[in-house]
Amino acid sequence: MRLIRYLLLLSLAILLNLPGCGTKEFKEITLNEVTHSIFYSPQYVAINKGFFEEEGLKVTLVNGAGADKVMTAVLSGQADIGFSGPEACIYVYNEGKEDYAVVFAQLTKRDGSFLVAREPMPDFKWEDVRGKFIIGGRKGGVPLMTLEYVLKQNNLIPGVDVEVDTSIQFALMGGAFLSGMGDFVTLFEPVASSFEKEGTGYIVASIGESSGEIPYTAYYAKKSYIEKNPDIIQSFTNAIYKAQQWIEKSPDREVAKAIAPSFPDTDLDLLETVVKRYKSQDTWNKTPVMKEEAFNRLQEVMKEAGELMELAPYDKLVDKSFAEKAIDNIK
């Protein structure tokens, strides 16, 4: 009797594992992220907590190291979905590409960089950078544009009231600061906090807090891809919304634990500190919907910086239908 039961279970197990007989079929997609940062916690939550898998997606994550490289991967078909600043989509559209990229889900609504100084400045005001030198990031990139936007909002004209260096590649900014260049540098997490930990820098301000809401990082895909694979886009958006909700109601420590597998070299305490900081600044979207006013504010910042001549139409570049459906689907 026992033997028969055992054999039955064994055959059932084998049957279920045969290809094609599984209850679930996974769609494999390549997701190219602009950089790997705690700033994008909801994404890692979706990966590590299996939300993508629940939606039937097997996601391969690739680090693109730069918005332009992410967009290039998407346009060339190397990546299915790109994750970076939506300004890349605006650039591509304006340059006349026919099969341009369309945004379907937003993840972060504030700038994620922090102003790092050489000494702690507990009573920091933006006025304190007058006459000083900031390593700001490359021209054409949103981190620099937001910084300059914030400076101007605080009556500091870049190049006149404060020196802003725009010559250094994103990945090397921290290194340049370490070598003695500049009084301040803007850095993402976890680099900013690791500098603090090492005592080589001190976080004195949050660019995100100072700038107001701007759609900073979002998911996009080629128009043709979205037209051909609406189900994949919907599943993806659902997973993201699940993660956004989960983060909203989970304590910081839990979030830190959830993203830890994506940051094996960072200790749990540091992860928790950073998550707390981002949460308290209301960095993450609660839903994947990208609002029109937010989108246009981004374009304003870009126009101010001289990188944009014409505003691009929201309804061409953003498709919020998937986000809205996700909200309906997942209650």
Place this chain on the structure above:
Amino acid sequence: MYKQESEEQKKYLQKLKARKRLITALRILLLIFIFVFWEAVTRFNWLDPFIFSSPGRMLNTFIRLYNEGSLMTHIFTTLWETVVGFLLGTIFGILIAIILWLSETCSRVLEPYLVVANALPKIALGPVFIVWMGAGPVAIITVAVTVSLIVTVLEVYTGFLETDSEKIRLVQSFGANRKQVLTKVVLPSSFPVMMNALKVNVGMSWVGVIVGEFLVSKAGLGYLIVYGGQVFQLDLVMTSVLILSVLAALMYFGVQLLGKWISEKY
């Protein structure tokens, strides 16, 4: 010399000239064809002009840059960084090769290090240089120099070693000291090798400088390529690449002419 050229000789010379003219004409035609084909293919959208740009778009970009006044700034920035990097890499390369030749101990001790240094992708050290020397033209020139230096040293030193030993023996039989052997035999006989190293260095220096500019720059052709990529103005990228190619070719020919002039003088 024969005073009177025979008919045959005249015909032979004419044939040579005609052939030369034909080759030059074909070269120009090929260039024109490439540009026309490129323009056509992107006009009809067989190739996406967004990605590949087109001669028409590149011309517009070129004119725009010129009108903005920034064209020359970008060109000169990159050009002087490259020339300095090239000169330093070549001069130090040759000097080090000379030191290695003069001291056998030195060369034997350093041999494995040189081999390793040669195999190492020096460009990977770019970020290190920037942290070390600060962001700026110094770091960029350093990248260009390191890329060309080791290769120059090894090529020139090997050239030195291949000097005809009979000639060395000859000057030794007159009582020449090591320095005289170097100046009277080794250096002149290695001249073709050194010229070759120079030609290779032209390419190397351009690569080093452009890579350096990718990492750190606010002006220059490399900067335009990076910036263009960032804002998806690929015309800017292509135009810069074209200008770069032309400059690199000019530099190469310049070096070639220099070589000819020196060898004629001496």
Place this chain on the structure above:
Amino acid sequence: MPAVTVENISKRYHTIDGEIPALDNISFEVSEGEFIGIVGPSGCGKSTLLSIIAGLLKPSSGQVSIFGEKLTGVNPRIGYMLQRDSLFEWRTIYKNVILGLEIQNQVTPDRLEHVEHLLEKYGLINFRNHHPSQLSGGMRQRAALIRTLAVNPDILLLDEAFSALDYQTRLAVNDDIYKIIKKEGKTAIMVTHDISEAICMSERLYVMSKRPGTIKMSVEIKFNQENRTPLSSREAPEFRQYFNKVWKELDVHV
């Protein structure tokens, strides 16, 4: 006083695999103005011997003296003509022939005048601005000789100096060079593997044994001729006798 005194010269080469004896106890003397020939089988060390006399190689034991003075290194009184002319392709003929003067810092007006004189005498004056590649083998050899003579050496060492030439040129050059050397009154030691050449040019001939080389035989060469030249020597009746004598003595492996 003899121009060259070779006393008990031996040479052993040291390698990881062991010691290789090259020369064994060679002694002889050369008087001023004499033309000496040295022949021997391949590998017997004749070139090694000449290098030692030239001061380019140190012997393992023994001593060479030049006009009574012990030889410690390269001596400006000795001129060394190698097998190949080794003219520098990148220099003109003129610049090539003054090479020795440059090295010895003797580029003075008299020396240069002497060079002009030599160029004129030996028919190269019209080629002074040519490059070696534009000259024939024989002319290049003459240029090499002028280069050697420019520094005014008293003793000339000829190390298979004509083997790189084709036979006809060689015969002509033998004649030329012999006349030049005799006219300038130089002492000469010639190493060659061509027995006929050695016989027709030398006044005394040393035959070396196979390795390790020693002197097996010494032959005085006299022809009943006034104003003997290499070409005329070949026609002399005594020539064949000398030839057979030398040939028998040589350790030639068949």
